[in-house]
Amino acid sequence: MLEVIGLTRRFGDLLAVDDVSFSVPAGGLTGFVGGNGAGKTTTMRMVMGVLARHAGEVTWQGRPVTDEDRRRFGYMPEERGLYPKQAILDQLVYLARLRGLDASRARTEIGELLERFGLGGRTSDPLEKLSLGNQQRVQIVAALVPRPDALILDEPFSGLDPTAIEAMADLLRERAAEGVPVVFSSHQLDLVDRLCDRLVVMARGRVAAQGTADELRAGAPVRYRLRLEADAGWTAEVPGISLREHDGVDALVEVAEAGAEQELLRQASARGAVLDFGRVVPRLSEIYREVTA
Numbered sequence: 001m002l003e004v005i006g007l008t009r010r011f012g013d014l015l016a017v018d019d020v021s022f023s024v025p026a027g028g029l030t031g032f033v034g035g036n037g038a039g040k041t042t043t044m045r046m047v048m049g050v051l052a053r054h055a056g057e058v059t060w061q062g063r064p065v066t067d068e069d070r071r072r073f074g075y076m077p078e079e080r081g082l083y084p085k086q087a088i089l090d091q092l093v094y095l096a097r098l099r100g101l102d103a104s105r106a107r108t109e110i111g112e113l114l115e116r117f118g119l120g121g122r123t124s125d126p127l128e129k130l131s132l133g134n135q136q137r138v139q140i141v142a143a144l145v146p147r148p149d150a151l152i153l154d155e156p157f158s159g160l161d162p163t164a165i166e167a168m169a170d171l172l173r174e175r176a177a178e179g180v181p182v183v184f185s186s187h188q189l190d191l192v193d194r195l196c197d198r199l200v201v202m203a204r205g206r207v208a209a210q211g212t213a214d215e216l217r218a219g220a221p222v223r224y225r226l227r228l229e230a231d232a233g234w235t236a237e238v239p240g241i242s243l244r245e246h247d248g249v250d251a252l253v254e255v256a257e258a259g260a261e262q263e264l265l266r267q268a269s270a271r272g273a274v275l276d277f278g279r280v281v282p283r284l285s286e287i288y289r290e291v292t293a
């Protein structure tokens with residue numbers, strides 16, 4: 001398990017990362033989300049030790065992370081950092097060898113990964129000849145070879161087409177299933193919702209919420225949508241209920257006191273037919289909007 005405890009970083013007067021704590025358990029995918037400038041990249045850089053921290057700690061397997069540990073992490077930085085003019089396979093093999101893999105195993109593993117990302121026929125092309133999305137695929141392969149102990153990926157899905165997104169998602173799931181802690185930042189909330197076991201939501205340098213998607217949903221307001229035979233305006237008068245939206249026979253209500261929805265339903269039935277009554281499960285994007293507001 002990778003753990004971040006009270007990480008803090010200032011740039012001049014700006015507190016870019018403020019006492020941030022979260023854990024990335026083995027065997028799961030952790031999504032790191034937050035608006036532009038929320039502090040995700042700065043946090044990841046401190047985790048990888050490429051940026052000094054002003055307070056806090058990063059631990060790996062329960063003890064302070066070392067440079068040696070970090071060498072076995074797969075990191076995809078925001079600034080991508082491969083050489084534009086060098087052939088793809090050559091530079092990937094070079095990087096893998098720096099991380100201790102022998103050349104023939106490196107070639108086999110990299111060949112397989114490039115194949116999975118649809119780049120099997122491009123291995124001797126220089127990086128700069130590839131489209132931006134394909135360059136991104138190569139960056140991903142660089143982070144995944146050789147089988148790292150943990151994966152820390154800054155926006156790995158940005159710029160990928162749907163085929164590459166699925167290839168990437170499959171790979172991350174596989175690595176997580178093998179017991180590798182994986183954390184990645186993303187602005188694609190639907191993707192994060194679909195893929196991740198856990199979420200860490202950042203806002204203005206702080207952790208605004210964290211947990212499984214279900215835990216985050218459980219913390220969101222309880223809302224019901226109802227459709228009646230006659231006007232639903234009276235629902236605003238029910239104790240413990242607040243009316244959020246009202247359009248004739250339709251209403252969206254929020255339950256301020258647990259159980260108040262039962263009284264609401266009883267009164268609605270007493271007034272006539274209840275055509276629809278159901279709990280509204282918030283989408284991740286709605287929860288995100290509320291916790292980062």
Ligand SMILES: Nc1ncnc2c1ncn2[C@@H]1O[C@H](COP(=O)(O)OP(=O)(O)OP(=O)(O)O)[C@@H](O)[C@H]1O
Pocket residue numbers: 011014016034035036037038039040041042043
């Ligand atoms: N080297 C730096 N010098 C000064 N300010 C910085 C530096 N790096 C980051 N910042 C500031 O710190 C804040 C957090 O930036 P960071 O890049 O960590 O956010 P982010 O969540 O990764 O955003 P994005 O989603 O846009 O990539 C921002 O206000 C940014 O301008």
